Amino acid sequence: xxxxxYIATSADGYIATIDGAVDWLHSAGNPEADxxxxxxxxxxxxxxxxxxxxxxxxxxxxxxxxxxxPEQWPYGDxxxxxxxxxxxxxxxxxxxxxxxxxxxxxxxxKELENKGFNQAYIxxxxxxxxxxxxxxxxxxxITRAPVLLGGGIPLFGQLDNQIKLVNSEAVAFPNDFIxxxxxxxxx
Amino acid sequence: xxxxxYIATSADGYIATIDGAVDWLHSAGNPEADxxxxxxxxxxxxxxxxxxxxxxxxxxxxxxxxxxxPEQWPYGDxxxxxxxxxxxxxxxxxxxxxxxxxxxxxxxxKELENKGFNQAYIxxxxxxxxxxxxxxxxxxxITRAPVLLGGGIPLFGQLDNQIKLVNSEAVAFPNDFIxxxxxxxxx
Numbered sequence: 044x045x046x047x048x049y050i051a052t053s054a055d056g057y058i059a060t061i062d063g064a065v066d067w068l069h070s071a072g073n074p075e076a077d078x079x080x081x082x083x084x085x086x087x088x089x090x091x092x093x094x095x096x097x098x099x100x101x102x103x104x105x106x107x108x109x110x111x112x113p114e115q116w117p118y119g120d121x122x123x124x125x126x127x128x129x130x131x132x133x134x135x136x137x138x139x140x141x142x143x144x145x146x147x148x149x150x151x152x153k154e155l156e157n158k159g160f161n162q163a164y165i166x167x168x169x170x171x172x173x174x175x176x177x178x179x180x181x182x183x184x185i186t187r188a189p190v191l192l193g194g195g196i197p198l199f200g201q202l203d204n205q206i207k208l209v210n211s212e213a214v215a216f217p218n219d220f221i222x223x224x225x226x227x228x229x230x
Numbered sequence: 231x232x233x234x235x236y237i238a239t240s241a242d243g244y245i246a247t248i249d250g251a252v253d254w255l256h257s258a259g260n261p262e263a264d265x266x267x268x269x270x271x272x273x274x275x276x277x278x279x280x281x282x283x284x285x286x287x288x289x290x291x292x293x294x295x296x297x298x299x300p301e302q303w304p305y306g307d308x309x310x311x312x313x314x315x316x317x318x319x320x321x322x323x324x325x326x327x328x329x330x331x332x333x334x335x336x337x338x339x340k341e342l343e344n345k346g347f348n349q350a351y352i353x354x355x356x357x358x359x360x361x362x363x364x365x366x367x368x369x370x371x372i373t374r375a376p377v378l379l380g381g382g383i384p385l386f387g388q389l390d391n392q393i394k395l396v397n398s399e400a401v402a403f404p405n406d407f408i409x410x411x412x413x414x415x416x417x
Contacts, residue, residue, distance in 0.1 A: 054395055055386040056243045067392060189398055193389020199242040202380020205254060208241055211376055213400035213408045221400045223408050
């Protein structure tokens with residue numbers, strides 16, 4: 044299973060403030076910039092490249108809290124699995140959207156492969172760090188908002204080993220967001 | 231005084247491992263990449279744009295520990311001030327290179343301006359964070375090595391307020407380092 048990350052952070056590497064808020068992300072950047080060339084900063088193209096999604100519980104709760112309408116739902120009809128050792132059922136507004144999983148992520152990937160899935164979108168800081176520690180992330184796209192939060196929940200948690208990144212790419216968008224891409228080399 | 235940052239970090243934002251080591255920085259990236267177009271990733275051009283340097287004690291101690299020969303010394307004959315509330319004299323191998331300062335950084339900048347300096351290079355994580363909290367950093371160039379350390383000493387410490395960044399630029403070098411530049415907007 045190819046596992047890819049597509050996530051936004053602050054310029055200092057946080058995915059949320061310490062209380063979980065992401066409003067800074069929506070207000071960051073130059074609102075008057077001409078984004079006609081790439082209005083979604085590649086998100087649609089990324090979504091078209093994956094066929095399933097694995098996210099952590101906190102990530103799911105953030106999405107649930109947004110109470111998105113069907114028109115606002117960003118993940119299409121992709122198969123979504125939420126990792127949790129505590130919750131066995133999803134929140135009411137996501138019950139038709141996600142499936143809960145508790146257990147080993149290697150087993151989960153095998154299960155998904157047996158169902159015919161090949162390209163997973165991995166989301167959420169804890170989940171991404173866990174996948175990195177299992178040498179399971181193949182590539183990462185990180186979109187950094189032009190703001191320093193000065194504290195919060197970091198994208199990357201503690202890693203068991205240093206991890207080498209290769210095939211770097213970078214682009215600064217007109218709205219001052221900077222997007223970087225890496226492939227991960229565990230050798 | 232225009233205050234600029236030029237610093238290297240890991241891809242997850244650390245300037246050193248938890249014990250202060252920076253060897254990962256020198257071994258990071260593709261050693262076989264053709265860097266003929268920009269062998270120093272802009273460091274020489276940056277040095278040519280500043281006329282003085284302010285760094286923290288830990289930063290100085292890291293440099294002192296490298297025991298650089300005159301040929302290896304990267305800062306030319308620029309005027310260097312080291313901030314410390316504990317040390318009053320520099321290490322023996324830097325005694326002709328740096329001057330110690332204890333006190334308020336706003337006073338230091340006035341003092342340097344009175345001596346005719348206009349463009350300061352601000353170095354070291356604690357010092358940069360302190361300058362940001364005093365709204366004194368004008369622009370930042372951050373060169374991210376293609377490695378996740380998974381822990382260490384972060385570039386950015388805790389900030390008193392969120393800080394907006396503007397005029398983003400980004401480049402991925404052939405060796406897989408990614409350099410980003412921002413101007414800082416405190417309004």
